[in-house]
Amino acid sequence: NAGVTQTPKFQVLKTGQSMTLQCAQDMNHEYMSWYRQDPGMGLRLIHYSVGAGITDQGEVPNGYNVSRSTTEDFPLRLLSAAPSQTSVYFCASSYSPGQGNEKLFFGSGTQLSVL
Amino acid sequence: AQTVTQSQPEMSVQEAETVTLSCTYDTSESDYYLFWYKQPPSRQMILVIRQEAYKQQNATENRFSVNFQKAAKSFSLKISDSQLGDAAMYFCAYTEGNNDMRFGAGTRLTVKP
Numbered sequence: 001n002a003g004v005t006q007t008p009k010f011q012v013l014k015t016g017q018s019m020t021l022q023c024a025q026d027m028n029h030e031y032m033s034w035y036r037q038d039p040g041m042g043l044r045l046i047h048y049s050v051g052a053g054i055t056d057q058g059e060v061p062n063g064y065n066v067s068r069s070t071t072e073d074f075p076l077r078l079l080s081a082a083p084s085q086t087s088v089y090f091c092a093s094s095y096s097p098g099q100g101n102e103k104l105f106f107g108s109g110t111q112l113s114v115l
Numbered sequence: 116a117q118t119v120t121q122s123q124p125e126m127s128v129q130e131a132e133t134v135t136l137s138c139t140y141d142t143s144e145s146d147y148y149l150f151w152y153k154q155p156p157s158r159q160m161i162l163v164i165r166q167e168a169y170k171q172q173n174a175t176e177n178r179f180s181v182n183f184q185k186a187a188k189s190f191s192l193k194i195s196d197s198q199l200g201d202a203a204m205y206f207c208a209y210t211e212g213n214n215d216m217r218f219g220a221g222t223r224l225t226v227k228p
Contacts, residue, residue: 035218042119042206042218058215090160102217103150106160 004028006091006107013081013114020077021110029105030096032074036060036087037109043090043112046056050096081114088112119209123143126132128197129227135182136192138207138220148212149183149190151156154204154221161207166190202226 007022016100025032033048049068063085074093078085091107093111128134129160140149151163166174166183175183178198182191194201204223210216 018195033135033216040124040220042121043208044218045215048215088158094158102164104160108162109158111158 004073004091004093004105004107006089008110009108010111011113013078013112014082015083017081018077018079019081019082020078021051021089021091021112022114023074023076023107024072025074025091025093025105026072027093027105028071029093030071032068032091032093033104034057034064034066034074034076035092037090038087046076046089083114086112088113118128119207119217119219121207122206123222123223124220125223125225127225127227128194130199131198132197133193133222134197134222134224136172136194136205136207138190138192140188140190140207140209140217142188142209142211144211147209149181150188150208150216151179151181151190151192152206152208152218153201154206155200155202160206163191197226199226199228 003024031053033044035043037043038081047066051103052068055066080081089110092104094104120139147168149166153163157160164174164176164179173183178194178195204221206221207219208216
């Protein structure tokens with residue numbers, strides 16, 4: 001079982017560059033989300049999706065775009081990277097809320113450094 | 116917005132001893148879910164234990180148990196018979212079962228041999 005797969009594991013960008021963090025899950029989960037983890041701040045929700053074609057903003061959405069064209073994939077795009085976006089990024093998925101199983105399944109994370 | 120507070124940035128415990136990690140949260144809701152996640156140096160987020168707010172009985176998973184005090188909005192994690200492999204960051208998390216899970220800042224647990 002692959003679970004939630006994130007690529008790449010590490011990435012270094014220059015200020016102003018763009019890139020896409022990939023996330024795929026094979027558990028047929030409707031709900032997918034992106035978090036960033038910063039020291040002393042825990043994990044904060046960037047964007048989430050409750051199904052193909054549906055996305056919404058979380059706590060810290062500025063500077064990030066998402067789309068959900070399929071149930072399996074939920075890429076996160078940085079259009080113009082800034083040093084403040086240096087962080088560890090996690091993709092997570094779960095069954096639809098309200099089904100009594102709100103456990104999040106996490107990917108292995110992406111360490112992103114913006115110089 | 117709901118907030119989750121972990122007041123202990125770092126904790127240490129002797130191998131085979133017991134340690135308790137604290138977590139408090141702020142909410143006006145009566146139905147919600149609470150979690151403890153473990154993050155070892157591998158960076159992987161691992162679910163340790165889960166508690167539904169409507170259940171009065173405290174959740175238990177082997178050596179891990181919680182003390183859920185709904186009125187006090189407190190959700191502490193007790194690790195019994197601590198092992199070297201328990202060393203990790205531990206995150207407390209809250210969700211109402213919607214699309215937003217809130218995490219605390221984390222507690223780094225060190226286990227001394």
